[in-house]
Amino acid sequence: MSWIALKMLFGDRAKYAGLIFGVAFSALLISQQSAFCVGLINTTPGLLYDIREPDLWVMDARVNTIDGGASLPDTALARVHGVPGIAWAAPLFKGVVTLIGQDQSQQTASLIGVDDSTLLGLPRERLLGSADDLRRSGAIFIDEAGYRLLWPGEPLRIGRVLELNDRRAVLVGVLRSSPQFTSSIAIFTQYRNAVQFAPGGRNRLSFLLARTRSGSDVRAVAASVSQRTGLKALTHDEFIRSTIDFFIRTTPIPASFGFVVVLGVIVGAVIIGLTFSLFIRDHLPQFAAMKAIGVSNATIIGMVLLQGLLVGFIGYAFGVGLTAFTLDLGRQYIPDFRSFFLPWPIVIGTAVIEIFMVITAGFIALRRVLVADPAMVFRT
Amino acid sequence: MDASAADFGSAIACYGLCKDFGDGAEKRRVLHGVDVAIAPGQMTMLEGPSGCGKTTLISLIGGILAPTEGEVMLWGQRLRALSARDLGRFRLQHIGFVFQQFHLLPALTAAENVTLPLMARGWRKRSALDAAHALLAQLGMEAHANKQPLQLSGGQQQRVAIARALIHRPRLIICDEPTAALDARSGQKIMELLHTFAVDPDRACLVVTHDQRIHRFADRIIAMDDGRISNPSLPAS
Incomplete structure (x- = not known):
């Protein structure tokens, strides 16, 4: 039944494109903003990554970051x-x-x-x-x-x-x-x-x-x-951690990027949820006909999940691919972009969020299919 | 769950079927103790005015709805004894449906639509498509097998729906107003096809209709009124 599910999905091009757009847009926002945030935070220890010879950094007790403050x-x-x-x-x-x-x-x-x-x-x-x-x-x-x-x-x-x-x-x-x-x-x-x-x-x-x-x-x-x-004496790794922690704690960087990431999740969830619901609503008589014929709920759940996972995968690939492409392009042409890259935890994290959104939207939409009265096929 | 294990002579046997819709003050009884037996090898038509309970009765016979009271037996199998999952399997194995509005999947070709019951039973796509093409050829639809439903006329779509109902060789065909969405000429052709292919000594065919012009295809007509069988043995005119 998998190919039937896929043909149903591909057959409704507008909603298929809408779903992919929703996932891609959301994946782009989530991965790109997270990458920017991580890239920016990663610049804070900056020099510490280049000076490897010392194993201790000694500073004034009030200093928390490589950008210092009080001198010795x-x-x-x-x-x-x-x-x-x-x-x-x-x-x-x-x-x-x-x-x-x-x-x-x-x-x-x-x-x-x-x-x-x-x-x-x-x-x-x-x-x-x-x-x-x-x-x-x-x-x-x-x-x-x-x-x-x-x-x-x-x-x-x-x-x-x-x-x-x-x-x-x-x-x-x-x-x-x-x-x-x-x-x-x-x-x-x-x-x-x-x-x-x-x-x-x-x-x-x-x-x-x-x-x-x-x-x-x-x-x-x-x-x-x-x-x-x-004086304060920190090991190399402790000083990197201290610098990063300081910037995370005292600057609006995580909050401002985090806000856009949350916005990406919300906008993506709304687009995916609404489009999936519309897709299911429009195909409800077809699902009801399948149920009347005897297609099991488990098979229908499998079909809807396959549809959701496929658009999720394609949209995710577009979104994260676009993030990787823009960051790569930026690194080639803009000197300030050299610290921005796409770390694999963001790639995986974005995938987990997208899968969660698509499966949740799929299950919410599925409720209508599962409670749909197959006898409706005799009335419509 | 072998339906043929207990053959009581009738393909369909209904005893004291009642069906209520709604709850409390809203509760409304649509069927009032319907008793009916339908023999195999015949085309039986169920007729009556709108709202008399025809669709509810075929929904109960088809195992799509559960009766409030009474019993439905198909080829000796008590439907009430089956779990929801087994009932689905039973329908998939033993019942073919033809709907008034066809309910074909628009994204699939005619042949792919016909494969649906076979695919749901776990057939391989290639084998299912071969079977579908063969059946569509028998129904005169060979040239249209690879077209999508929207490229077909109403009559052609109903032929595809009939092929979908027949492809898995069910023992009961339930047709809900199969000619209602068609013009008179297409309707006659559809009924000819149904009579030729659906009526079989080992199969029952139950057709709900308003259309008196197709009564001549019936071996037996059952009239319903206000949720009751008003004339269980009216011979075909």
Whole structure:
């Protein structure tokens, strides 16, 4: 009876298209908005994904995110270095700077000052230029996405001059780094240059990157750092979690995207429910005739579920496919899109929601079929 | 559930059939103790004015409705003894229906519509379609087998409906006003077909009709009035 169910479905083209549209629209909204939300939240740890060498991040006790807030005194470096179990520690500056390009356009950029001697904190995936060039006065590296934003369509080229907070900076290299939440442009320079570029007060040290000695218990060393220095010490993963949690808790990102996702569920459910009900209502005499002939309720339930699951699958494939396509297109042409992708939990989650909606709509519509009096075929 | 296991001589036997619709003050009795027996190998017509209970009676005989009181036996099988599921299977196996409005599935071709009872019984699509094409050819519908119902005239659609009622070789054919939606000429042709193919020594054919022009096809006419059989043995004129 499956092919009969499918022919009934395909035969009613308007409702077939309506059902697919409903599922596709809903799947598109749910998957795309969820992907945007996850992509955006994923940018919040940004730099943390690129700096893998330290296993401890030390910061002011009030700091919750990689974007910091309160800075540390320069003496913190020596204090942390003196904690048993710490193999090495290096300073990191993280701030925001106003950037003026050669065409006088003004942008806000994220400024990262890495350890002067070791250049610890500089992402490893370099596309152009040598890390050693960063040791020159006023030298900067820029991330690829920022370069594309500042000089769209132009080939990668070093030697360009920029103005960072009224100070001259020379581009000596281009690298690839993870997207950051606060800015689309990331600039890397030596720590001593960074504190010159960025205005600030007495304390300029944003973080201390520390590595524990081999064989040490990282958590125990972190606790020891906190106890001895009064600073907060988090492992790499703890800091990522802390940053993400902070943004989820304190920004309207999850709520605003969540609202659109809920809207997608509601609109999808309404379209699917109404169209399925209309489809069943219009085919009620046919189902009643089948019941009169002797087709069992179980067979009819199977037919309606097959119809529902098929439109669900096709609509879902369209919706999620469109999401994947638009995100892919965006990543190719829009630098800011590089953090947006379609994670498999969203693909599966959207499928579960769509299946639930279609089966629920199918069962609600089925009630009319199951209670339909087959004797109606003699009256109509 | 072998209907032939207890053959009481009649294909259909109804005893004291009553049917009420509604509840409480709204309750209305439509059939008042109908007793009727119908023999196989005949075309029996059920006639009477609108609202006299003809459709209710065939719904009870066809196992689509359950009687409030009384008993329906088809080929010795008490329908009341069957569960809803078994009743469905019984209908699928032993009864063929021809409806006034045909009730063909518009998305299916004529041949596919005819396969419906076979498909519901678990036949393979190819075998069912072969059987449907063969039967439609017998009914003169070979050229229209792959057309959809909306491409067919009313008479042609009713032929398809008759083929659907006959395809699984049921022992009872119930026709509800089979000519009501057709012009006189098509109606006559449909009745000729029904008489030729539906009447069989091992099969009963019960036709509900208002149309006196088709009475000549009847072997027996049962008249109903106000929920009762008014003349159980009126011979065909």
